[in-house]
Amino acid sequence: MAHGIPPDEQQNYNHFLDCLSEPILRALAIPSDQDSDLRRKRRGRKERRRGKGKKKGGEEEKGGEGKGDEVDSGVGEMVVGTEDRRGDGDEGEEEGEQGDDLGEFIEFLSSQIFPTLPTPLRTLTHKTYLTSNKLQTLYPTPLPPTTISHLTTHIPPTAIDILESSSLLPPQSDTTDVQNFFTPVLNTYLTAITAPPPIWSTTRTSECELCGRGWIPLTYHHLIPRSTHERVLKRKWHKEEVLNSVMWLCRACHSFVHRLASNEELAKGFYTVELVREGGKDGEKRDEVDGWVKWVGGVRWKSR
Numbered sequence: 001m002a003h004g005i006p007p008d009e010q011q012n013y014n015h016f017l018d019c020l021s022e023p024i025l026r027a028l029a030i031p032s033d034q035d036s037d038l039r040r041k042r043r044g045r046k047e048r049r050r051g052k053g054k055k056k057g058g059e060e061e062k063g064g065e066g067k068g069d070e071v072d073s074g075v076g077e078m079v080v081g082t083e084d085r086r087g088d089g090d091e092g093e094e095e096g097e098q099g100d101d102l103g104e105f106i107e108f109l110s111s112q113i114f115p116t117l118p119t120p121l122r123t124l125t126h127k128t129y130l131t132s133n134k135l136q137t138l139y140p141t142p143l144p145p146t147t148i149s150h151l152t153t154h155i156p157p158t159a160i161d162i163l164e165s166s167s168l169l170p171p172q173s174d175t176t177d178v179q180n181f182f183t184p185v186l187n188t189y190l191t192a193i194t195a196p197p198p199i200w201s202t203t204r205t206s207e208c209e210l211c212g213r214g215w216i217p218l219t220y221h222h223l224i225p226r227s228t229h230e231r232v233l234k235r236k237w238h239k240e241e242v243l244n245s246v247m248w249l250c251r252a253c254h255s256f257v258h259r260l261a262s263n264e265e266l267a268k269g270f271y272t273v274e275l276v277r278e279g280g281k282d283g284e285k286r287d288e289v290d291g292w293v294k295w296v297g298g299v300r301w302k303s304r
Contacts, residue, residue, distance in 0.1 A: 004111065009122045012193050016117075017110040017301065018217045018251050019189040023181065024106055025252045025296060026259075027168055103300045105166075109159055116154040121190075129194040141194070142187045145179070151186060152178050188251070192217065200246045208250040209273055210257070210289075211297040219254050220246040223271050225263035232267055247273050252299075256292050260285050 005013045114122065120135060129135050139147070152175070160178060163169040169177050198204075200220050207214030223245045224232060232238050249257065257276060261269070269281035279286030 005114070009114075012122055012124065012189075013110070013114050015192045015217055016114045016189050017107065019185050019192065020110050020113070021106045021299070022188070022251045022255050023185065024102075024109075024168060025299065026255055028102070029256070029292065029295070100298075100300065105162075106299075107301050109162060112156050112159045116156065117151065121151075124190075124193050126194050126196050139190055141190055143183070143190060148179050148183050148186060149175070152182050155182070192219075200244075203246060203248070205248045208253050209247050210249055210253040210276065211293050213250055213297060213300070215301065216250050218248045219251055221249050221254050221257060223247055223273070223276070224267045227263050228267040231264070237268060238271060242271070245271070247276060252296055253292075256296075260288065 121139060124135065124139070129139075143151075155178065160169065160173065163181070164171055164173055169181055198220055204218065204220075208216070208218060224238060224243050229243050232243065233240060247257075257266070257270070260266075261280070265280075270276045275281055277289065279289045
């Protein structure tokens with residue numbers, strides 16, 4: 001259980017943590033075709049940083065004063081360190097450490113931001129939302145810009161500084177930058193906590209069917225995307241009885257799968273759990289899937 005989060009808010013906090021993690025993990029994921037160049041550049045940056053941190057005789061230099069420097073030397077460094085270590089050879093132990101660091105980074109941000117949401121939004125459920133016209137009016141889906149603006153004005157400056165120092169927000173970000181980052185997070189969170197139990201709940205697995213993490217909320221992915229059903233039947237790609245097959249994924253893996261291929265490509269080449277894991281019918285995305293699973297599978301919450 002997360003420290004400082006009341007028991008009656010814990011489930012919604014877990015959803016918020018999951019929703020916030022998705023854009024962070026997506027931003028830090030390295031495309032496979034850029035791995036080699038980025039690894040060399042990041043190793044070079046890391047060596048230069050280490051060199052700058054030393055004076056003659058081995059004495060460490062002190063960082064400059066100011067709020068930005070404090071963030072860079074603190075939690076924000078977790079993300080910088082994560083990017084530098086990812087993908088280097090013979091680093092099994094470091095990969096475990098970087099997953100822990102990144103998980104700790106995401107948890108810290110969530111613990112700073114979630115308590116600033118209004119109490120009704122922290123305790124909202126499908127049942128209370130369904131039976132309250134007031135709540136439906138207050139928090140429609142998607143949230144209007146005025147509501148997003150109100151919610152983001154309460155985000156602590158420390159959290160904004162950390163997002164900036166980690167390049168998740170532009171340096172010296174303005175209110176538009178902050179709203180653009182948090183709009184999908186807040187809308188996804190609201191949708192998740194007010195959604196009815198899925199009709200596929202009887203098929204629900206205990207862990208993500210891609211990365212294997214089992215302590216985070218799961219979403220269901222239509223293996224044959226609904227937008228393609230008419231075309232699938234017309235062209236006889238699949239039989240009607242398999243159209244509603246689903247795969248249970250954490251939010252980060254769900255987003256990753258939809259970045260792998262278009263809906264039509266998913267319907268034609270990724271229509272079973274096994275095919276998704278294998279990188280498609282022709283195996284073209286196998287390395288990309290394996291790399292993602294290895295990386296994201298190491299990101300863990302300490303409060304689980």
